[in-house]
Amino acid sequence: MDLRLYDTLTKEKRRFTPLDPNNVRMYVCGPTVYDFAHIGNARPVIVFDVLFRLLRHLYGADHVTYVRNITDVDDKINARAARDFPGLPLNEAIRKVTENTAAQFASEVAALGSLPPTFEPRATDFVLPRADGKADMVTLIKQLIARGHAYEAGGEVLFDVQSMPDYGALSGRKLDEQRPGARVAVDAHKKSPLDFVLWKQSSGDEPGWESPWGRGRPGWHIECSAMSTAYLGDVFDIHGGGIDLIFPHHENELAQSRCAHGTPAMANYWMHNEFVQIEDTKMSKSLGNFVTIRDLLADWPGEVLRLNMLKAHYRSPMDWTLRGLEESAKTLDDWYSVAADVKGGQASDAVIETLSDDLNTPQMIASLHGLRNGAAAGNDGDRSQFAASLRLFGFLSESVAEWKSRKQQASGVDAKQIDELISSRTAARARKDFKESDRIRDELAAMGVVIKDSKEGTTWEIAR
Numbered sequence: 001m002d003l004r005l006y007d008t009l010t011k012e013k014r015r016f017t018p019l020d021p022n023n024v025r026m027y028v029c030g031p032t033v034y035d036f037a038h039i040g041n042a043r044p045v046i047v048f049d050v051l052f053r054l055l056r057h058l059y060g061a062d063h064v065t066y067v068r069n070i071t072d073v074d075d076k077i078n079a080r081a082a083r084d085f086p087g088l089p090l091n092e093a094i095r096k097v098t099e100n101t102a103a104q105f106a107s108e109v110a111a112l113g114s115l116p117p118t119f120e121p122r123a124t125d126f127v128l129p130r131a132d133g134k135a136d137m138v139t140l141i142k143q144l145i146a147r148g149h150a151y152e153a154g155g156e157v158l159f160d161v162q163s164m165p166d167y168g169a170l171s172g173r174k175l176d177e178q179r180p181g182a183r184v185a186v187d188a189h190k191k192s193p194l195d196f197v198l199w200k201q202s203s204g205d206e207p208g209w210e211s212p213w214g215r216g217r218p219g220w221h222i223e224c225s226a227m228s229t230a231y232l233g234d235v236f237d238i239h240g241g242g243i244d245l246i247f248p249h250h251e252n253e254l255a256q257s258r259c260a261h262g263t264p265a266m267a268n269y270w271m272h273n274e275f276v277q278i279e280d281t282k283m284s285k286s287l288g289n290f291v292t293i294r295d296l297l298a299d300w301p302g303e304v305l306r307l308n309m310l311k312a313h314y315r316s317p318m319d320w321t322l323r324g325l326e327e328s329a330k331t332l333d334d335w336y337s338v339a340a341d342v343k344g345g346q347a348s349d350a351v352i353e354t355l356s357d358d359l360n361t362p363q364m365i366a367s368l369h370g371l372r373n374g375a376a377a378g379n380d381g382d383r384s385q386f387a388a389s390l391r392l393f394g395f396l397s398e399s400v401a402e403w404k405s406r407k408q409q410a411s412g413v414d415a416k417q418i419d420e421l422i423s424s425r426t427a428a429r430a431r432k433d434f435k436e437s438d439r440i441r442d443e444l445a446a447m448g449v450v451i452k453d454s455k456e457g458t459t460w461e462i463a464r
């Protein structure tokens, strides 16, 4: 079966031909670990997990290498560490922030039915030359300087975009179109305003590594060039991520890797998923548009979020609504009742074919509905293909009984009702009616809702 993928660089859907069918290689940019992940961050996780599973099906599970990095060096992490752990030395505080956040992310990804990638490297392990000889950031930067693609200025090492004649090809930006009218004084040391940081100096209280350019830390883009080279080689098959990463992150990764290695490409297929738009104000609670995966997992089984995400094609914006989630939950109830107890079987060719057309997940779901109807009408072949296809792509991970209890645990909770109860309790406490406030707290506890009081107010979550 032919797999066809849309490539952002050539702007066409092309037949996928791996460099080595015995080792199909894919890199996807992972999270910067300083805060709970937004539901928008779940989209690349789910989309590229479906592609990972499809590649494993087509080429064999042992013939696909999937790398998704963890960014654990970043100024946002430093700021968060200082804020959350003011009593600790910064390096210890940073480790707490990154370890907690990475563990949280790993558990959310698993709950969304996604397989762990083959390798999940952390940026901080790839700053300095390594004992195992795998690629590292400092060596890559040295190579870029030696080849005339980078220079030192103003305490930084910068990539020289004018040294690369086709810089900007991925995002469609041309160098001469990008002269901003007013150049910021801060950028005066740059040869071109688009030159970007490979290395910057760290002050004493910032995380830093000793390098040929003094104690400092890497820029964001160089870490992905180092970690992809380390595990996938100078050129590999697929590079993925969210559409917001095309510029500057992927443009700059591509420039660094090609110029450091002297290769015509970094990856042969560049894939980008579109945004998730939160349209439903009810769902965004008090946090504006910031809906975390964690919040959603408190209310819905992970498979509901997974199916809901796949209802839109990855290259279309996704409208994330409560109604959509309710429909996805209903669909899964039905699928579980039809297929959960079927074991074994082969995935349907029709399902594989829809996904092989640039991951056409809406069409895949239509195909699944067709099999479901055949199964419900008594066709055992359809029933077995239906169950096997669902399992292959991360559904039906539980028995019907487990599914039902999870649904009961997760749903049946009315956020509005909870918010109203919490308001009544706050009012009762304000008038010192503690009998009433305790009664409401017990009522919430009986609903499985745990509340936490703090200076900022009362928050709640579903007990697990």
Ligand SMILES: [Zn+2]
Residues within 6 Å of the ligand: 028, 029, 030, 224, 249, 253
């Ligand atoms: Zn990256």
